[in-house]
Amino acid sequence: MSLSCEETCVVERTLRAKKDPALLDDPRVLRNLLELEDRYLVSTSYFECVQKDVQPYMRKVVATWMMQVCEEQKCEDDVFPLSMNYLDRFLSVHPIHRTQLQSLGSACMLIASKVKETLPLTTEKLVVYTDHSVGQDELLKFELLLLMRLKWDVLSITPIDFVDQILHRLHMDESTVAVAKKHAHTFIHLCCTDHTFSVYTPSMVAAGSVGAAVVGLQSASRIWTSRQLLLEKLHEITGVDLDILRECLAQVETTLRANLLHISNHPNKSAEHPGDATAHLAAGCRQVDNTPTDVDMVF
Secondary structure, three states: OOOOOOOOOOOOOOOOOOOOHHHHHOHHHHHHHHHHHHHHOOOOOHHHHOOOOOOHHHHHHHHHHHHHHHHHOOOOOOHHHHHHHHHHHHHOOOOOOHHHHHHHHHHHHHHHHHHHOOOOOOHHHHHHHOOOOOOHHHHHHHHHHHHHHOOOOOOOOOOHHHHHHHHHOOOOOHHHHHHHHHHHHHHHHHHHOOHHHHHOOHHHHHHHHHHHHHHOOHHHOOOOOOHHHHHHHHHHHHOOOHHHHHHHHHHHHHHHHHHHHHHHHOHHHHHOOHHHHHHHHHOOOOOOOOOOOOHHHOO
């Protein structure tokens, strides 16, 4: 007789609490976010001042892999932006070799998921996603090093934190807000893969992403009849300079177009498993591409 339990436990990750009007209506919440966000900014271009062996395109490759892992594991939307904040802050204070980038990215996702998830990513899963090029011992050592370099300050402000606050103040109907929020989160994730956005504050990236989402929605055009009117409202909400907002919004739209163009030129890449990208990191893949986004170009 077998007494082993063969039941499988399926955990649903999509349960959400209702929006708390006390948090959305109280202006102190948004004000505190705006006051704290500068604390987690990367102040210098670490590619020029700190990192000697890591280049911007290498960060792009690792960031794309991290985004794919978070998407496949159905992580909370703020796990990936938070992990990228850790990565940028670490790289701005501690030089590493290019071969350590994947270890760093894995450690960032591990900590971010512990902060934001009820069921965080495990070291075993992350090792599998690296195609075992990173061992558990190495991952745990990097986790401790990362925490020490961040001075254990892991509750960073990210663009995701501003999305609900901004959308609530745009006074759109609930269905439009839901779609705009989904699109804005997607745009924020794309921005996190591009190092040029790391110089923007989270509120700027959030405002630019929300602006791009609203501009693209026909249902929102009845309220926000012009881009200028929308930009002025975003300026009123966040206090970000109008010219900077306009530039950030344009850059978000440019990033989105570039990403859509890349997908249309490489249709098979959109279905790629994160482990495949990891194999590129470790072994390399021969890909004809003007932009070195294949990881063989990194290592």
